[in-house]
Amino acid sequence: MKDFWQTCVHRLEQDLPPQQISAWIRPLVPLAFDEAQAVLRVSAPNRFKLEWVRKNFSRQIETLASEWYKRPVQVAFELAAANAAYRAAPASAELPAEAPESAPAPVVAAASPAAAAVVDAAHDRSRLNTDLTFDNFVTGKANQLARAAALQVAENPGVSYNPLFLYGGVGLGKTHLIHAIGNALLLSNAGARVRYVHADQYVSDVVKAYQRKAFDEFKRYYHSLDLLLIDDIQFFAGKNRTQEEFFYAFEAMVAQRKQIIITSDTYPKELPNIDSRLISRFDSGLTVAIEPPELEMRVAILLRKAESEGVTMPEEVAFFIAKHLRSNVRELEGALRKVSAYARFHGREVLTVEVCKDALKDLLSVSNGQITVENIQKTVADFYKMKVADMYSKRRPANIALPRQVAMYLAKELTQKSLPEIGDLFGGRDHTTVLHAVRKISDARSKQTELNHALHVLEQTLKG
Ligand SMILES: Nc1ncnc2c1ncn2[C@@H]1O[C@H](COP(=O)(O)OP(=O)(O)OP(=O)(O)O)[C@@H](O)[C@H]1O
Numbered sequence: 245m246k247d248f249w250q251t252c253v254h255r256l257e258q259d260l261p262p263q264q265i266s267a268w269i270r271p272l273v274p275l276a277f278d279e280a281q282a283v284l285r286v287s288a289p290n291r292f293k294l295e296w297v298r299k300n301f302s303r304q305i306e307t308l309a310s311e312w313y314k315r316p317v318q319v320a321f322e323l324a325a326a327n328a329a330y331r332a333a334p335a336s337a338e339l340p341a342e343a344p345e346s347a348p349a350p351v352v353a354a355a356s357p358a359a360a361a362v363v364d365a366a367h368d369r370s371r372l373n374t375d376l377t378f379d380n381f382v383t384g385k386a387n388q389l390a391r392a393a394a395l396q397v398a399e400n401p402g403v404s405y406n407p408l409f410l411y412g413g414v415g416l417g418k419t420h421l422i423h424a425i426g427n428a429l430l431l432s433n434a435g436a437r438v439r440y441v442h443a444d445q446y447v448s449d450v451v452k453a454y455q456r457k458a459f460d461e462f463k464r465y466y467h468s469l470d471l472l473l474i475d476d477i478q479f480f481a482g483k484n485r486t487q488e489e490f491f492y493a494f495e496a497m498v499a500q501r502k503q504i505i506i507t508s509d510t511y512p513k514e515l516p517n518i519d520s521r522l523i524s525r526f527d528s529g530l531t532v533a534i535e536p537p538e539l540e541m542r543v544a545i546l547l548r549k550a551e552s553e554g555v556t557m558p559e560e561v562a563f564f565i566a567k568h569l570r571s572n573v574r575e576l577e578g579a580l581r582k583v584s585a586y587a588r589f590h591g592r593e594v595l596t597v598e599v600c601k602d603a604l605k606d607l608l609s610v611s612n613g614q615i616t617v618e619n620i621q622k623t624v625a626d627f628y629k630m631k632v633a634d635m636y637s638k639r640r641p642a643n644i645a646l647p648r649q650v651a652m653y654l655a656k657e658l659t660q661k662s663l664p665e666i667g668d669l670f671g672g673r674d675h676t677t678v679l680h681a682v683r684k685i686s687d688a689r690s691k692q693t694e695l696n697h698a699l700h701v702l703e704q705t706l707k708g
Pocket of ligand 1: 382509
């Protein structure tokens with residue numbers, strides 16, 4: 245094992261420049277070779293290094309290991325024990341430790357060992373996922389504006405659009421794009437203070453700061469950032485203390501030309517239960533939508549993701565999946581995982597349309613249009629013993645309003661219809677009424693067992 249590793253490093257030294265060897269290869273520690281599984285375990289000192297090495301050097305190391313052990317060897321990278329323990333600590337408990345350093349680190353090129361150490365530390369603090377970059381973000385009509393704005397902000401933080409407000413439906417790449425901005429900024433300026441935070445986490449940080457009477461530290465930390473990426477801001481709804489704190493952080497950062505990027509499932513004026521002074525701030529920079537991807541883009545995404553996972557996907561297969569699954573990118577990723585697992589399990593080396601039809605049977609029956617809004621209205625009306633006509637009527641007694649909202653929720657969940665289309669099919673209601681119903685039922689479902697059960701029965705009935 246030791247001999248192998250020495251030889252491996254020696255061989256890599258012949259191919260790679262010395263800075264890369266000292267930045268990425270020397271910090272690795274060979275742990276063990278598992279004879280039975282032919283797996284070589286190697287540890288990396290931190291998550292950033294681990295991901296970088298896995299992406300950039302694992303093939304070379306695997307080839308060398310396979311030559312040495314005379315059979316195909318896989319390399320498994322893991323975090324060094326001390327760091328694994330650090331990563332496992334709850335995020336919010338680390339808040340005080342993340343207080344800003346006194347001076348920004350200098351801008352450094354990412355390849356030198358010193359630079360690598362700075363980038364590592366910055367990534368660990370920032371909570372960025374280094375896998376989400378501009379390079380692997382597929383662009384099409386649906387997101388080109390958002391991507392262009394994101395690039396612009398990554399290149400000139402704090403001076404172009406502040407805040408940048410990105411909104412769109414679930415699974416369309418908002419989170420991906422804001423991580424890409426953070427990663428790009430850290431690559432060009434490893435000393436930048438970047439922080440990604442989900443709105444929920446921010447809310448719980450506010451609560452903890454309140455309990456520990458640590459608001460000064462909390463404020464100092466957030467106000468000192470160069471780039472704050474805050475995801476899913478709709479989760480601030482009704483959280484008044486959080487909104488107030490965020491308002492101060494926002495004002496302080498924008499005044500110092502520090503960049504704020506916000507994502508949400510809807511545009512600022514549509515955000516329910518958010519203070520109007522915050523809403524007007526959200527809208528004061530640039531607000532851009534990310535739309536659902538069009539067919540060609542869905543195909544491109546599937547092909548790109550398949551390739552990066554080492555799956556050979558013929559174009560006709562990608563077209564088949566993309567034609568049937570239209571709503572979002574997360575759904576496409578799920579389909580790709582399902583299809584490749586199915587093919588592996590059934591020993592089918594080549595992905596074909598037939599394999600996809602079998603593997604995606606459940607998903608396809610929903611998106612094939614077998615479930616229509618009319619069908620949902622009838623099924624829900626039967627279930628609640630009311631007249632179908634009340635689905636379209638303007639009457640609003642509670643015994644009608646709830647089933648109608650349930651039907652709207654199911655229409656959004658089980659069909660490809662947009663909110664305005666659903667509104668039309670429910671007696672010409674506004675899309676905001678549908679949105680309200682979808683949110684209300686989805687929230688109530690997570691809290692009320694009885695409602696959840698009813699929805700489950702309805703879903704099963706509709707899916708056949
Ligand atoms: N244009 C794209 N190119 C490549 N991958 C994408 C693209 N858009 C989305 N993805 C991938 O799809 C998945 C879902 O995207 P993401 O989490 O960014 O969605 P989101 O809009 O933040 O959704 P949510 O509102 O549910 O948080 C991620 O794995 C992401 O990497």
